[in-house]
Amino acid sequence: MASQAIGDALALGILEGLTEFIPVSSTGHLLLAGHFLGFESTGKAFEVLIQLGAILAILSVYFSRLLKILFDLPSDPRARRFVMGVLVAFLPAAVIGALAHDFIKNVLFETPKLICIMLILGGVVLLWVDRWALTPKYRSIMDFPLPVCLGIGLFQCLAMIPGTSRSGATIVGSMLLGADKRSSAEFSFFLAMPTMLGAFVFDLLKNRDLLSASDVPVIATGFVAAFIVAVIVVRYLLDYVSRHGYALFAWWRLIVGVVGLAALIAWG
Template sequence: MELMELFKAALIGIVQGITEWLPVSSTGHMILFNEFIKMNVSETFMSTFLVVIQFGSILAVLTIFFKKLNPFDGSKTKVQKNETIDLWIKVIIAVIPSGILGLLFDDTIDALFFNPTTVAIALIVYGVIMIMLENRNKKPSVNNFSQVTYKLAIGIGLFQCLALIPGTSRSGSTIIGAVLLGTSRYVATEFSFFLAVPTMLGASALKLVKTGFAFTSFEWLILATGSIVAYVVSILAIKFLLDYIKKHDFKVFGYYRIVLGILVLGYFFLIK
């Protein structure tokens, strides 16, 4: 029985590791996944588990971009170190809007919007927006991080607030926002990854504090299993997306979101 729960935790880690970084909504996948593979744990622990395993995904970003995000790297010049510090300041500034709204309204938003209907609608609507954005085919004005201003960072951060609505996708909202504001797909994607570090770290820490770290030894093992798997899969997913957008646009993710949204609606209203 315990081995089966660890296996389920690993499966959820795989789903988390893939869907957290692709702009397809990890929440939408988790809702469907939880319908078919239910863990034998309390509802409180499950909600905590789904947030805390994001820590594994955060470590993946820090692993892949360690040199780029490390202002104390001895191989960097003084100018490069200052640029790295400047990047972190922009990331922190961009996180503030969603951080404030999350602290104030997290429970309210979950109570009002964490349901299959909202998730499905968000999946479909943002899928359509993603396709329309690509059809616009507008040439980006920001092609590297040195061109990302504080004003632009705040703008992207405001778009990240949309991700508080389940089904929107944190990466999806920030990438769409950044591209709309003039960045290239690559800059938008990398900046979205960087924003995830303080955002997801804060969400995980907040969830752990709320639960008081009151887990059994086996529950800690479940958390560790899901996080480790999410870490490994996240590395693969991040590398895949960075390579993919060098040659392709985001339309395929838009179509995928629409199909997933229809499946969510169909399952919960026609089948279940």
């Protein structure tokens, strides 16, 4: 039984690393896969806690750039505006996530059909935005004005409905607010750091009395798998979307959503 849980955690960790930073909803994929695998995590904490592996993946890939921004803060107005922009974009999700945490975890996370529907709707929206001939105003994340960052943060709040996708919501929001495809994905990376770290800490505190030593190997397995796979995805995603856009991910969402909905209707 323990070996099955470790095997499930390994598979789900790989899935988390693969899907966290592409606009297909990692949480939606994890919850659907866990549903069909029969995988039950304590307090639904596994799906949130293994995201720390994905956070560390961004930090490892962007470490030198983050260090440069940190050193430039005292003297570079663009660096200060960028850091402030990320914090401004983070605030809406921090407030709404804290207020609605129990409803999200106990109701929305337990509704697989809703996840499938949101995957399908999000795929349609992503395909529409990707094909829309938008004229970008911003090609560098260092140039995003604060009102644009706030707007992206409000879009991110949509991702509290599992199946929507945090990266998908922020990427679509960024593009609609004037960013090009590459900078939209890159800002989503940076915004993920405080957002996912905040969710990790908050969920850990909420579930600290429920988690036991037996949960540690399962969470650790998912964490390591998520980190390794996410590093690979982060390194290659920006170049891919610069050349090919987001259509592949839109179709991915549509296929997973339709197949998942059909499976739920057929087998529950």
